[in-house]
Amino acid sequence: MPETPSPDSTSNHVTVALVRHGETDWNLEGRLQGSSDIPLNDEGRRQARDAGITLSAGSWNVLVSSPLVRAAETADIIGHVVGLTRSAAHDDLVERRFGHAEGLTGYEAWAYWPDGRYPGGESRADLAERGRRRLDLLAEDHRGRSVIAVAHGGVIRAILETIIGHPPPRISNAGISVVETDGTGWTVRTIDSVPVRRRRF
Template sequence: MTFLALVRHGETEWNAERRLQGSSDIPLNDTGRVQAARAAELLTGSTWDLLVSSPLSRAAETADIIGARIGLTRSATYPGLVERHFGEAEGATDEDLWDRWPDGRYPGMESRTSMTRRGLGVLDDLASRHPGASVVAVSHGGLIRSVIGAVSGLWAPRIPNAGITTFRHDGTQWNLHTVNGYGVVERAPVEP
């Protein structure tokens, strides 16, 4: 059984300003570095075999801060773990978004289906290549919420900066274990 801790990156200035980041490469701020260190503390109670992240600097730095505490070096970055691309809306504030695109359809935006598919593809690949391993993967809030929904069929709450969501892969499928530190009822196996 593969165990996965999917961690959201720490805070950036755009998070603090409530700007839509998407796939824009915005670095961590000092608060984000503290949040990453707190997440690392929560992960120290377990043994981890592999540390990976999205290639965006906020995720990579969060992973490196975690790795320094849990004794792992980030071994890879996966473009499939990048946040959803929001096209022309990236960098816009909530007010800007409402004023310019009240229907939520941003020109050039990646579909949620595409983001979910690529994110799950990376996670499935990790489970296939590292069966029985315990993996920490640092990614982004939108991607994590989409994976939660796809795996469990449940509505996913907001994922805070440096929030930790855990999954188990039983050799066939992913099962949601915890969201933001809270346990969930795992999905029952599908009858053949």
């Protein structure tokens, strides 16, 4: 885990660790969860503890999450390990809404809607817009600090895509992706814990 800076309210530098929630039973079954409030399973809780251990190698000041229970519980487990209390739950960090496709497996959803346009669902563009908005607000609200934000694979990938300009790889359960800004643009340091070539956007 990359080192994180000490808090400095006069600095524009912000580091954000975007962490996907741990595993759920629907993950195991390959079901589209979206805004459905599915809890972690025991493996997901173990993954959250492991993520907390990894993050404890750095110094973190703020812990936030999506309000959905699988993200909130992941954040609380991480917080117990790193010594932080979750301070906010942001609706912008909720997973993409899949509408009528929620609860179906990926194959079932494809059979009904091969174009990926699910009735009542949220567009990828809208997902990316709200995810990036929240990332920018976290930077604005926590200048000079380092933030752990626990969310969902789809919204994390959408946020990363707004920075790197192309779809990133799939994010694993409890995977950690680190981004940073000095106020002039975002840099991706790792995607799913894998270092990437630095490039500012």
